[in-house]
Amino acid sequence: MSNSILLLAPGPVQLHPKVQTILSMPMVHHRTPEFDLIFKSALDNLKFIFQTRQPAFMLSSTGTGGMECLLVNVLNPGEKVLAIINGKFGERWAEMAQAYGAEVIRYDIPWGQAASADEVKKYFEQHNDIKIVLVQACETSTATKNPIQEISTVVANTPALLLVDGITALGAYHIPMDEWKIDGLVGGSQKAFMLPTGLSFVCFSEKAWKKIKITKNRTYYFNIQNELAANLRGECLFSANVPLIRGLDYILHRMQHHGLTKHFSHIAQRANYTRSMAKIMGLELFSQSPSESVTALKLPPNVNGVKFRDDLEKKYHLTVMGGQDQLKGKIIRIGHMGYITARDLHETTLRLTRAFNENNYQMNLNEIDYQSKTLLEGQV
Ligand SMILES: Cc1ncc(COP(=O)(O)O)c(C=O)c1O
16 A cells, blocks of 8 residues: 555555655756756656647646636637536636636536537537637546547637646546647656645647637736747746646656557546445446546445445544535545555445445454455556
């Protein structure tokens, strides 16, 4: 087990051991030749993760700051924004657009279901002046994957821009920015990058850059034109988060060394394992469109979800997430990103089983132990 407390939340995640070492290294200043090299290397290699030829950026902010950066650099007050909402983070982006003076049109979808590209097309038929579409690649609150490629096919045929919150997708599964014609994509360090919270990553398409140039600037910290100018000089605009960027540089090299396909397949394997075990345990998936990065499982009706999670934390030292808002107490969400070994997966299953047995849902621990080992055979 890599930690005595097992952290299998959909972010923050267990850190890569090498990252833990890097984080304890002596500090260097961010305006030094030593840091310049790391900064340049990390910026160049980020493009590989976005699968783009456009400049990629890192910001000292959480993911929400990255969402704000994408939005505020392309939105003029009063413009129409179509917000695709199938969970808590969709709600957040719609609220943000409203706060920046957009006219927000909501495409509300029941939680657990994915967006439909055909429906998006209908919104464009009703409103030919939509300027921006907002969507989560993976809506983490419901562990639901949205069909980004299909949606981008619709949006790319219009003058509107497609902004995608890829905070639990970028680095976790295939989401090629250029090939899929995504206009703005954001990721977060505390997810597939195996780092602590504190960096967000953003990238804009050529189509988006044209809009940036004609958008009334309403941000100081997130002004992407100023950030680009600084980056082209080999500098960051403001003080950089040196420890995290050093960790990022290591992770990006590692991802390149292994290749994205292999990196993604490890995450997908954990998702497959979790779903197979859930079936054996008699637990149903919540989402109708499950994501590789996180799985949501419905709790049996006789299990008190709040107490169950409390037991997991206090007695079993296992952090998985519960449901938010309307799903509070009804689901648990298990993350597949981060540094997770096969032993961690097995141990997670055993701790869950013990906690279920104490919370009105009986399972045979020996049988679960055997089935889990069989599924994990050959994995490290
Ligand atoms: C899809 C999605 N969007 C946005 C966020 C917000 O990111 P942060 O908490 O880093 O601001 C999260 C965080 O879990 C997320 O999963």
